[in-house]
Amino acid sequence: MNELNVSAGSVLHKVYRDVGGVPERIVVEKDAKADIVILALPGTSCDMKIDVELVGEGAEANLYGVYVCDGNEKVKMAVDMYHKVPHCRSRQLFKGMAGGESRVDFYGKIIVAQDAQRTEAYQENHNLLLSDKARIDTKPQLEIYADDVKCSHGATIGRLNEDEQFYMRSRGISLEDAKVLQMISFIAPVLENVKDDAQRESLLSEYESNIRNIIRNM
Amino acid sequence: MANDILLKVEGLRASVEDKEILKGVDLVIRKGEIHAVMGPNGAGKSTLSAVLAGKPQFTVTEGKVEFMGQDLLAMSPEERAWAGLFLSFQYPVEIPGVSITNFMKTAVNAHRTGKGLEPLKAGDFLKLLREKMAFVQMKPEFAKREVNVGFSGGEKKRNEIFQMAMLDPTLAILDETDSGLDVDALRIVANGVNALHTPEKAAIVITHYQRLLDYIVPDVVHVLKDGKIVKTAGKELVAEIEEKGYDSL
Numbered sequence: 001m002n003e004l005n006v007s008a009g010s011v012l013h014k015v016y017r018d019v020g021g022v023p024e025r026i027v028v029e030k031d032a033k034a035d036i037v038i039l040a041l042p043g044t045s046c047d048m049k050i051d052v053e054l055v056g057e058g059a060e061a062n063l064y065g066v067y068v069c070d071g072n073e074k075v076k077m078a079v080d081m082y083h084k085v086p087h088c089r090s091r092q093l094f095k096g097m098a099g100g101e102s103r104v105d106f107y108g109k110i111i112v113a114q115d116a117q118r119t120e121a122y123q124e125n126h127n128l129l130l131s132d133k134a135r136i137d138t139k140p141q142l143e144i145y146a147d148d149v150k151c152s153h154g155a156t157i158g159r160l161n162e163d164e165q166f167y168m169r170s171r172g173i174s175l176e177d178a179k180v181l182q183m184i185s186f187i188a189p190v191l192e193n194v195k196d197d198a199q200r201e202s203l204l205s206e207y208e209s210n211i212r213n214i215i216r217n218m
Numbered sequence: 219m220a221n222d223i224l225l226k227v228e229g230l231r232a233s234v235e236d237k238e239i240l241k242g243v244d245l246v247i248r249k250g251e252i253h254a255v256m257g258p259n260g261a262g263k264s265t266l267s268a269v270l271a272g273k274p275q276f277t278v279t280e281g282k283v284e285f286m287g288q289d290l291l292a293m294s295p296e297e298r299a300w301a302g303l304f305l306s307f308q309y310p311v312e313i314p315g316v317s318i319t320n321f322m323k324t325a326v327n328a329h330r331t332g333k334g335l336e337p338l339k340a341g342d343f344l345k346l347l348r349e350k351m352a353f354v355q356m357k358p359e360f361a362k363r364e365v366n367v368g369f370s371g372g373e374k375k376r377n378e379i380f381q382m383a384m385l386d387p388t389l390a391i392l393d394e395t396d397s398g399l400d401v402d403a404l405r406i407v408a409n410g411v412n413a414l415h416t417p418e419k420a421a422i423v424i425t426h427y428q429r430l431l432d433y434i435v436p437d438v439v440h441v442l443k444d445g446k447i448v449k450t451a452g453k454e455l456v457a458e459i460e461e462k463g464y465d466s467l
Contacts, residue, residue, distance in 0.1 A: 162274070167311035170271050171325040171381060172299035172332065181324065185315025 001025060006032040008056060015039065015194055019046035028088075030056025037193050039203070040067035040075055040096070042210050049078040054088035054116075061089075064193045067096030067104060068207065070130070070214040078107040081123070083116040083146075092123040095190050097183065099130030099214055109141040110153065116146050123153040128160065128186060130218065176215050183211045222248040223284075224389055224420050225270075230281035231445075232269045239265040241445035242281070247389070250417040254431055254456065255424045257442035258464045263424045264308055266442065267393040271305040272298050286388065299325075300332035302388030306378040306395050313365040318377070321365050322347060322384055329385060350383040354410050371398030379410040390414070390421045396430035408433030428460045441467055 004023040006012045013035040016022045028034050040046055044067075052061045067075045075098075081090050090110070098104045110121045127136045140153040160182050168178035187207060194200040227245040231238060239262045247253055257263050269276050270283065272295035283290040285301060293301065313321065326346075327337040338346070347361060354376045366374050375395055382390055395407055411434050415421060423434055431439075431453070439455040440447045441464065449455065449467050459467075 163311050164313050166271075166273050166295060167307065167313065168321070168325075169295035170299055170305050170307075171321070171385065172296050172328045173321075173324050174296050174328060175294070177324055177328065181313075181316050181320070185313070188315055 003027070004034075005029070006034045006059075008032055011035075013195055015199065017041070019044060019048050022048055022050060024049060024051065026050060026052045026061065028052065028054050028056070028059040028061050031058040032056065033060040033062075035062045035193065035195075036064065037190070038063070038065040038077075040065070040069075040073075040077075041206075042068050042070050042214065043073065045074045047074075047076045049076075049080075051080045051082065052090070053082045053084060054090065055084050057085050057087045059085075059088045061091075062193070063090075063092045063094075064190045065092075065094040065096070066187045066190045066207075067094075067098075068187070068210060068214070069097065069102035069104060069134070070099040070217065071102060072100065073102040074105075075102070076105045076107075078105075079109070079123075081108070081110045081121060083110070083112040083119045083121060083149075085113075086115065086117045086119070088116065089120045090122070092125075093190055093193075094125045095127070095187050097128035097130055097186070098134035098136050099218065101131075101133045103134070104136045104138075106136075106138045106155075107141075108139070108153070109143060110151055112142075112144040112146050112149055112151065114145040117148040119146060119149040119151065121149070121151045125155045126186075127155075127157045128183070129157055130160070130214070176212070179215045180208060180211055183215075184208055224249055224286055225290075226282075226284040227270075228282045230266075230269070230283060231279045232265060232276050233279055234265070234276050238279070239276075239445055240269065243442070243445070243447055245440070245447065247420045247422065249420060251437045252415065252421045252423060252434060254436035254439045254453075255422060255442050255447075256426065256439060256456070256459060256464075259426065261442045262445045263426075263442055264393055267305055267308075267391045267422070267424055270298075270391060271295060271303065296328065297332075299385070299387075300329055304382050304385055304387030304390045306375075306382060306390065306392045308394040308397060310366045310369075310374040310378055312367045312369075314367055316365050317362055318365055319344075319347065319361045322381065325381070326384060346384065350380055353383050353413070354380045355406050356380055372400060372403030375399055375403065375407050376410075379407050383410065383414060386414070388419050390419070391424065392421065392434075393424045394426065395423070396425055396427065404430065405433060428456050431456050443467065 008029040015037045138155040225247040230243040232240040441449040
């Protein structure tokens with residue numbers, strides 16, 4: 001099994017462009033931190049399942065994911081976030097869009113063990129549906145056995161807002177550019193977590209040209 | 219003189235979801251003029267401004283609109299903006315994730331591309347941005363804020379006038395710019411509109427109340443009622459409406 005161990009006190013930041021390379025299990029030890037960014041580019045189908053285990057006090061795990069689909073992609077992403085001990089923090093932010101005849105399935109669960117007090121765990125999954133033939137399913141779950149925790153989850157599926165588009169067009173921004181701005185600003189909060197400036201900028205422009213192609217074919 | 223005419227609206231009828239709102243509007247606006255369109259709630263004032271700006275949800279069923287000699291109704295909203303039309307929204311739209319700087323850079327350069335010009339250099343753009351923000355007394359930190367997100371009513375309206383100053387339109391339509399403004403914000407907004415006005419430009423000020431027209435003095439006042447202009451006169455009409463109300467017309 002593809003496993004990743006983040007040893008006590010260390011910090012790991014990793015960006016996965018190839019979803020197939022994402023470990024199936026990530027174990028984060030005492031006072032260690034894992035920042036993982038997962039990118040699914042157009043044309044990429046995947047069936048990703050990750051278990052994250054926070055096993056030492058003070059451990060922190062942040063998972064960020066983006067998917068952009070416009071054809072026949074099937075994107076499945078599943079995360080089980082295990083808070084096994086007290087005083088750990090986790091955040092999950094997954095955002096993406098489905099056009100064409102693509103399918104997105106997101107499943108995310110936060111499991112807080114009985115003695116994992118003072119847990120802070122947050123999970124968000126937000127989606128844009130770009131075509132009537134695309135399908136998005138999202139299943140956020142919480143399983144909490146401790147009583148002194150801060151946990152939340154939120155999931156949305158929406159469409160591009162036409163009032164925003166008209167406002168931008170009334171300022172002379174073309175419909176195509178308005179959609180690019182909306183879609184890029186939608187996924188930007190995930191890409192912001194890529195720490196290397198040059199890599200982040202090049203990813204932003206790669207996504208921008210992908211998104212422009214998608215809009216032209218819409 | 220015919221070539222003084224910026225906007226000519228003839229027999230304009232428009233509906234939304236099969237409900238007719240504008241029932242034959244005629245309007246002629248010449249260079250240098252400020253027109254007020256007043257009227258009771260539900261008269262069609264905001265529909266008139268939305269139709270002129272090209273909001274897709276409205277359907278024009280009859281009539282013609284010429285803007286500087288062009289067929290306005292055949293143009294997309296962005297083409298209308300490039301041609302020099304600007305709408306200040308009654309309810310400016312929030313655009314999460316898009317900063318004012320990025321928004322205005324895209325807008326200004328779209329106008330320039332539309333006119334066959336090169337995009338502005340970053341330094342020149344920022345200089346223009348700062349100058350126009352100061353003009354409407356917007357704090358410089360607003361440049362990084364997401365467009366209208368979390369803005370107060372007054373901040374949203376100042377942002378509208380800031381955008382108007384950036385884009386320098388020939389015809390500005392101000393839809394209920396006074397709604398939700400305290401007297402200080404009203405003064406800043408009105409001073410901005412007055413300072414941008416030149417003999418080559420025109421403005422349509424849409425309002426329910428006299429208040430804004432104390433600051434932006436119109437040359438012509440129209441009363442819109444049930445989708446039609448029922449009276450047109452000089453600025454003295456404003457006081458008459460304030461005194462007698464719309465029912466007497």
